[in-house]
Amino acid sequence: MSELKHYFAPTNLDQAVECLKDGDVTILAGGTDLTPQSQAGRVKIKQTLMNIRHVSELAGITLEGDEIRIGALTTITEIMNNALVKQHLPVLVEACDQFASDQIRNAATIGGNICNASPAGDTLIPLLVLDASVELASMPEAELYRHSMPLSTFFIGPGKTRRSLCELVTCVRIPLPPENHVARFHKLGTRPALDISKISIGIAGTLKEGILSNVRVAFGAVAPTPVRAPRTEKALEGQRLDEATIAKVANVAKDEVKPIDDVRASAWYRKEMIHNITRRLLSHVAQT
Amino acid sequence: MSVAEKKTRIIEPDTLIGKRIRKMDAPEKASGKTRYIHDINLSGQLHGKILRSERIHALIKSIDVSAARALSGVHVVITAVDVPDQRPIGVARDHFPLKVGRVRSERDEIAAVAAETEEIAEAALKLIKVVYEDLPVISNPEDAIKPGAALIHPEPHGADGSHEHLKQGTTIAHKGKPDNVAMTFDYAHGDVVQGEAESDVVIEDTFRLHYVTHCCMGVSGMIAEFDASGNLLMYSNTQVPFLHKREFAEYLNIDPARIRIIQPPIGGGFGSKLDIYPFEVICLYLARTAKRPVKMLFTREEEFLASPTRQPVLLTLRSGCKKDGTLTFRQVHTLHDNGAYTSWGATTPFVMMQTFSSLYRVPNCDYHTAAVYTNNPYAGSFRGYGNLQATFAIEQHMDMLAEKIGMDPLEFRMKNAQDAGEITGQGMSFKSCGFKDCLTTAAQRSDYSRKVQENKANRDKPGNIKRGIGMASMLHVGGGAKIYPSDGCGTILKMDDFANVTLITGASEIGQGSETVLSQLVCEELGLPISAITVVNNDTAITPWDVGVHASRTTFIAGNSAIGAAKKAKAKILAVAAKKFECAESDLDLRGGFVIKAASGEVVIELSKLLRNLHFQDKAELVMTTFYYEPPSVHQDKGFKGDVSAAYAWGTQVVEVEVDTDTGRVRMTRVTGAHDVGRVLNRLGIEGQIEGGVVMGQGYALTEELLIENGVMQNPNFRDYKLVTAPEIPEMDIAFIESMDGEGPQGAKGVGEAPAICVAAATANAICNATGVRMFELPFTPEKVYRALHGQTPKRYWTPWKAE
The missing domain is CATH 3.30.365.10 (Aldehyde oxidase/xanthine dehydrogenase, molybdopterin binding domain)
Structure with a gap:
């Protein structure tokens, strides 16, 4: 039995953030992780359960200057069907298309996927290679306070982030990709739907006259958090994607990751897959 | 008018x-x-929950239920001590519903609670304190048969006092067992030594079959109610109401006439509800003690942990043939991981030996099984009943022998396939037999012989996707099975x-x-x-x-x-x-x-x-x-010989795959089946049954596995126990061979189990056709296939072993 005593459904951000002040609050958005996790006893529902689904400020996808803002409550289905995302961030659509099942995508939110901080979180890898940042809101005094941090510094461990208990993730912001931007995502599981990655890979950069620059590489399910891969990025930066480079970079990637054995895959297999899929994705990019 | x-x-x-x-x-x-058992609620009903072991193998030193009993809303808390009339249950009568003195597996039942709500019952379980003393865990059947291995069911010793309150009886639960061998099966016809001497080619390999479970959509459950006169009404999901009625009466020591079983619509059986499990008897005890109806429903996690599995098997098969393609002999040794207790899984040799002795004409056959106790989950009956395991080994050897003598694998099978009118070494009489029609139909419709050659030729061409095609056939009872005096x-x-x-x-x-x-x-x-x-x-x-x-x-x-x-x-x-x-x-x-x-x-x-x-x-x-x-079949004799079924069903399935050599992922693209069903009665129904069976076989072949480490189940949930999902289901072409069985109703035979049997074997042959790599262990998950493709799978050999 949980310690749940209060249920609160705020209708604006001020109310939501104010509720978080005392810290003893479990936040409910889509509930697709919270429900099974709490029923299995892995997550304890705290004294207050706050349903943020009625906070309209947390919803929607908008173009704000040279950034796309995706509200924390946006569902995976909404992201997949959004014209702005389809046009500018196709790699995110690709990841959403491999996210769980239709039913779960209809309820699961991007804010939930981020705060859940799974090393295998499906949207996190494309968000990392797209240089996304998260915006957090809190109410230290009487006023609403917002600040942002790069997603790449947000995760600190499985299920652990830099969000403090009195903060709420309000949105992610993704800079509009520049001209000649390419990005690819691959998720490897046992089956094509309803699966947790054995590994996942995102690669992005600017491809001009066969040269890849401004490279971003991220790996999922090979470390306690989704990670950027600086050595692999460095090996790729400014390179022409010929066969020799691709082979070399795939080896760098394999050496860079330090995965573990678990119920989904062995460390050995994960390293092999990082190598093979990196090679495959780079070949696809080269053929762009 | x-x-x-x-x-x-x-x-x-x-x-x-x-x-x-x-x-x-x-x-x-x-x-x-539909109102399943979940939807039925009786007035005055309590909710039952079971406390399971926190240890895999341990002595129970003490159980303190006082705090649980004191919790408001709790009506009854029982342990073995509170039910002195407990009788041992199971196929071998080797365990008590509430464990006495010792736990032997993760699922073991220690105490049970009946309370006003499920939540109160759960809370009460958390208040029960159990002190254990750990014992060595045997998690591998090969270890269980080593000399000096710890015993899972040792004779009770007076010192631990555990059996003192029980009357001495003759069952394993009472008197223990001097070794870990739960059951043995030995069968032979012909002379395998002679058969081997006549062989031009002999091969021997070890196959390993894994743990899977039924995954019924409706989890296990029951409701028990005693009326004022002591008559018992049970709402039960059993597949065997009449035999179980009698068995429940034995456990309660009452007249079977006082038990009535009502079966609400059942959300899936597949063999899982063929035995009586501890939860059912415990629910009766709770209802008897509480004098109130008690409803017990498993959670999904409990369904994984405490329902039976398919029988895991380690199997060494030695087979031979002549250059002209005539089979000469088969010798089979299997080690069945019985788990901690004996359920129907241990008796799968009844079916396995039929496949070895009689699917093809084999003049000499020698078969041995030892089912041994370990601290693992125990296996029950599951659609196919050992036949998936046997077929997996035989049909791979059929391909391997054909390859050795340079014969087309279809031709090799046709040469050895049974015909109508034959009586096999095991005494099975094939009055109708569409086997050869199944072979040729499935081969023609899938263009098997051309594709086998084409895939082989393409194996070494560039590209990471390799195509393969593989075939397997099956024989199964199709006119009942006289395993009891009555069928x-x-x-x-x-x-x-x-x-x-x-x-x-x-x-x-x-x-x-x-x-x-x-x-x-x-x-x-x-x-x-x-x-x-x-x-x-x-x-x-x-x-x-x-x-x-x-x-x-x-x-x-x-x-x-x-x-x-x-x-x-x-x-x-x-x-x-x-x-x-x-x-x-x-x-x-x-x-x-x-x-x-x-x-x-x-x-x-x-x-x-x-x-x-x-x-x-x-x-x-x-x-x-x-x-x-009553069908005109006979009970087998002591040597397992006799015409046990009134009719036999046949089938051939051809599986096509694409193997991604970069990842080891196997995509099943197409299944072509030809099944001798006697006659199609309900075309819609039989199509559904065959398609469902193929998908069950696909899961067995590719994705499903209960991971058990040191007796602990690692994945008791649908996130990590991977059933096949809709996008993976292959295209299917199912043909029905109507052999019009003379004894069958309108000519029909039973086919419920048939479609699941061949898929894994045919998939193994398809992967080999695609890649040249033969795999002897299931399931073919991406990592396992990738390892095999990269020579990272050491070939396992289990030295044939026979219990004394």
């Missing part, structure tokens, strides 16, 4: 057999209106004044479609539309004897029984009509709800009118009949 026109009305012949008939329970299920089923049939029929059958419906098929068979005899029938099949107080849903027997056995009752009703009706219309009975027939002239189809009288005439007269009569069908 004028009188003249009415007199000349003709009813054209029509049949229900082979038609696509909607399952009778489909509308209720599709609209969510019979009874039917009661009654007709009302409006020519509606009520079919009261002993056969249980577990989603397989038996209600619909039995209705078809009855309506076919009586010339009635399917809408004229009501089926009653779920209450032991009403329905006649049956030995349960297993061995693909229901269509065959219950079908023949239903036909028997319908024929008697028809004979009575025609006799009455013949008398009334002064003609011979043989001149008349029933069709479209009318008595007609058999030759012309001309209407004689409306059937409902005739029935009313019969009823409302001076010597009033009703049409009510009974029939009991």
Whole structure:
């Protein structure tokens, strides 16, 4: 039995953030992780359960200057069907298309996927290679306070982030990709739907006259958090994607990751897959 | 309509057999209106929950239930001490529902609570304190048979005091076992030494089959209620109501006549509900003690942890043949991981040895199984009953032998395939046999022989996707299985004044479609539309004897029984009509709800009118009949020989795959099946049953595995236990071979288990065809395949071992 005593459904951000002040609050958005996790006893529902689904400020996808803002409550289905995302961030659509099942995508939110901080979180890898940042809101005094941090510094461990208990993730912001931007995502599981990655890979950069620059590489399910891969990025930066480079970079990637054995895959297999899929994705990019 | 026109009305012949008939329970299920056991609540009902072991193998030093008993809302808390009349349960009577003194596996039941709500019951479990003393864990059957291995069921010693309050008996649960061997099976025909001497080619390999479980959508559950006189009413999902009624009576030490079992619609069985499990008996104890109805429902996690598994098997097969393709011998040794207790899994050799001895003509066969105790989950019966495991080994060896002698694998199989009229070394008599038709049909429809060669030629071409095609065939009982002294089923049939029929059958419906098929068979005899029938099949107080849903027997056995009752009703009706219309009975027939002239189809009288005439007269009569069908099969002798089934089902499946050599992922693209089903009764039903079975076989082959490490289940959930999902299901082309079995109902045979049997074996052959790499261990998950492709899978060899 949980310690749940209060249920609160705020209708604006001020109310939501104010509720978080005392810290003893479990936040409910889509509930697709919270429900099974709490029923299995892995997550304890705290004294207050706050349903943020009625906070309209947390919803929607908008173009704000040279950034796309995706509200924390946006569902995976909404992201997949959004014209702005389809046009500018196709790699995110690709990841959403491999996210769980239709039913779960209809309820699961991007804010939930981020705060859940799974090393295998499906949207996190494309968000990392797209240089996304998260915006957090809190109410230290009487006023609403917002600040942002790069997603790449947000995760600190499985299920652990830099969000403090009195903060709420309000949105992610993704800079509009520049001209000649390419990005690819691959998720490897046992089956094509309803699966947790054995590994996942995102690669992005600017491809001009066969040269890849401004490279971003991220790996999922090979470390306690989704990670950027600086050595692999460095090996790729400014390179022409010929066969020799691709082979070399795939080896760098394999050496860079330090995965573990678990119920989904062995460390050995994960390293092999990082190598093979990196090679495959780079070949696809080269053929762009 | 004028009188003249009415007199000349003709009813054209029509049949229900082979038609696509909607399952009778489909509308209720599709609209969510079916009331499963989950939806049944009795007034005054309590909720039961079980405390399971926190250890894998340990002595129970003490159990303190005082805090649980003190919790408000808790009615009953019981441990073994509170049920001094506990009797051992299970196929070998080797465990008590509530464990006494010792736990032997993760699922072991230590205490149980009945409380006003599920939440209170859960909270009470958390208040129970158990002190354990750990014992060494045996998690590998090979370790269990080593000399000096720790014993799972040692003789009880006075020092631990655990059995002191129990009467000494003769069961394993009482007196223990001096070794870890739970059961052995030894079978032979011919002379394998001689057979080997005559062989040009001999191969020997070890195969390893893994743990999977049924994953019924409806989790296990029951409700038990004792009335004021001590009579027991159970709402149960059992597949075997009559035998279990008797067994429950034994466990409660009451007269079986005082037990009534009602089966609500069952959300999947597949063999999982063929044994009595501790939770069922514990629920009875709770209800008896509480004097209130008690409902017990598993959580999904509990369903994984505490329901039976398919039998894991380690198997070494030695096979030989001559250069001309004649099989010479087969020698088989298996080590069955029995788990901590014995359920039906240990008896899968009954089926496995049939496949080894009789799927193909083998003049010499030698078969040995030892089922040994470990601290792992225990295996039960599961659709196919050992045949998936046996077929996996045999059909790979068929490909390997063919390759060795340079013969086309189809031709090699055709040369050794059984024909109608043969009696095998094991004494099985194949009165109808469509095996060769299955082989050629599946091969032709899949273009097997051309693709085998083409894929081989393409193996070393560039690209990471390799295509493969593989074949496997199966033999399974299709006319019941006489594993008990009786394999019979009874039917009661009654007709009302409006020519509606009520079919009261002993056969249980577990989603397989038996209600619909039995209705078809009855309506076919009586010339009635399917809408004229009501089926009653779920209450032991009403329905006649049956030995349960297993061995693909229901269509065959219950079908023949239903036909028997319908024929008697028809004979009575025609006799009455013949008398009334002064003609011979043989001149008349029933069709479209009318008595007609058999030759012309001309209407004689409306059937409902005739029935009313019969009823409302001076010597009033009703049409009510009974029939009991016992198949002409025999109980096997002590050497496991005998014609155990009244008919045998055959099938060939061809599986096509794409193997991604970068990842090891195997995509099943197409399955071509040809099944000897005797005759198609309900085309829609049999298509669904075959397709469902193929998908179950696909999961066994590719994705499903219960991961057990040191006795601990690592993935008791649908996130990490990976069932096949819709996008993975291959294209299917299923052909039916209608061999018209002489004993079968309308010529049909049972096929419930058949479609799941060949898939894994055919997949192994397909992967080998695609990549040149042969895999001996299931499942073919991406990592396992990738490892094998990169030479990272050491070839396992298990030295044949036989219990003394």
